Amino acid sequence: MALTLGASVFLCGPLSDPALRAAVLGADVPVAAARLAGFTLRGDASRPVLVAGPGGGVEGEIACLSAGQLARLEFWLGNAVAAERPLAAGGLRALVWTGVCAAQAPDWSREEWIGRWRDTVLACVPDVMAQMGQRPAAAVLARWPQILTRAGARLRATEAGPVTLRHSASPGDIETAARSQPYANYFAVEEYDLQFRRFDGTLSQRLNRAVFISGDAVVVLPYDPWRDRVHLIEQFRAGPHGRGDPQPWLIEAIAGRIDGGETPETTARREAIEEAGLTLGDLHKVADYYPSPAAKAEYIYSFVGLCDLPDGCDRIGGLPGEGEDIRSHVLPFARMMDLVASGEVTNAPLLLCAYWLAANRDRLRRIAGA
Numbered sequence: 001m002a003l004t005l006g007a008s009v010f011l012c013g014p015l016s017d018p019a020l021r022a023a024v025l026g027a028d029v030p031v032a033a034a035r036l037a038g039f040t041l042r043g044d045a046s047r048p049v050l051v052a053g054p055g056g057g058v059e060g061e062i063a064c065l066s067a068g069q070l071a072r073l074e075f076w077l078g079n080a081v082a083a084e085r086p087l088a089a090g091g092l093r094a095l096v097w098t099g100v101c102a103a104q105a106p107d108w109s110r111e112e113w114i115g116r117w118r119d120t121v122l123a124c125v126p127d128v129m130a131q132m133g134q135r136p137a138a139a140v141l142a143r144w145p146q147i148l149t150r151a152g153a154r155l156r157a158t159e160a161g162p163v164t165l166r167h168s169a170s171p172g173d174i175e176t177a178a179r180s181q182p183y184a185n186y187f188a189v190e191e192y193d194l195q196f197r198r199f200d201g202t203l204s205q206r207l208n209r210a211v212f213i214s215g216d217a218v219v220v221l222p223y224d225p226w227r228d229r230v231h232l233i234e235q236f237r238a239g240p241h242g243r244g245d246p247q248p249w250l251i252e253a254i255a256g257r258i259d260g261g262e263t264p265e266t267t268a269r270r271e272a273i274e275e276a277g278l279t280l281g282d283l284h285k286v287a288d289y290y291p292s293p294a295a296k297a298e299y300i301y302s303f304v305g306l307c308d309l310p311d312g313c314d315r316i317g318g319l320p321g322e323g324e325d326i327r328s329h330v331l332p333f334a335r336m337m338d339l340v341a342s343g344e345v346t347n348a349p350l351l352l353c354a355y356w357l358a359a360n361r362d363r364l365r366r367i368a369g370a
Contacts, residue, residue, distance in 0.1 A: 011061030031061035035088040041108040048108035049099030078141035124152035148260025149215035173197040221353040224309035225368035264301035282303035
């Protein structure tokens with residue numbers, strides 16, 4: 001394939017995927033096979049970087065981009081640095097974007113990309129590219145883990161629940177005139193100017209609505225059916241502190257955000273290890289729900305997880321790198337329900353799990369042979 005030089009670029013790794021390439025560039029472009037010698041593709045499988053190093057080089061494609069496509073690619077690649085470099089064959093030169101990664105970072109795996117990351121990263125593209133012209137690429141991509149989390153939530157949201165009583169939404173029922181992101185850090189706030197279909201069939205007036213974006217989360221209450229014990233945690237929470245609550249240390253179930261590419265069940269097991277050092281057995285679904293849908297996009301998956309809770313398994317846990325300081329409480333089931341009844345438990349996901357366990361406890365103990 002003949003390619004015009006001057007706007008030639010070398011694409012590899014995830015950008016060799018035609019769907020991702022088309023989403024980033026705004027349209028797919030003709031490509032020809034190419035190889036870059038003297039470099040390897042390493043790091044995070046969702047967003048690897050080219051680094052100088054030994055090996056057989058990196059297989060990829062060469063493409064010619066318009067000025068607009070080149071700008072979109074540069075924004076997507078963020079902190080990567082472009083330089084014109086020779087390719088391994090054909091006497092061609094192309095712009096190559098390189099970066100830095102940790103010395104121990106693994107080589108990029110196409111299998112991991114396809115198996116875990118492809119759909120999630122594709123769902124990230126609209127969120128990233130919508131910020132082009134509004135924020136520097138480096139500022140946007142500094143939130144890459146949070147962007148992956150939100151993209152995973154977007155994918156799971158397409159698996160809508162039953163529609164038997166509520167309105168069945170159709171195309172055209174929501175018209176969005178504008179969308180912006182006035183705040184983005186660990187969490188984000190999005191604003192929408194929109195109209196929605198009223199129950200009389202007309203569209204509402206244009207409304208401005210703000211949505212707090214935090215990604216989906218998992219809550220799991222560990223329960224030992226043989227000893228009839230539960231494992232609760234206690235930690236400082238900024239929300240009650242911001243409300244003015246003089247007692248902002250809450251009693252909760254284990255919980256955490258669902259990372260990009262994870263399933264809710266995987267998150268439940270990971271968080272149990274991170275927060276309490278527990279290995280969970282069977283997971284029993286409690287409910288999936290929006291805790292505050294008027295303003296929050298958060299969706300919670302709740303479980304009761306069976307596990308062994310012997311004497312002495314309470315501890316101080318959490319990830320210091322995330323500022324976590326988490327104290328465990330291993331209690332008889334009856335003591336947890338006393339805390340619920342007294343009002344000392346004010347955490348809604350734990351309340352839901354506790355009431356579910358109260359209704360299903362005898363069945364779980366029979367199944368376990370307790």
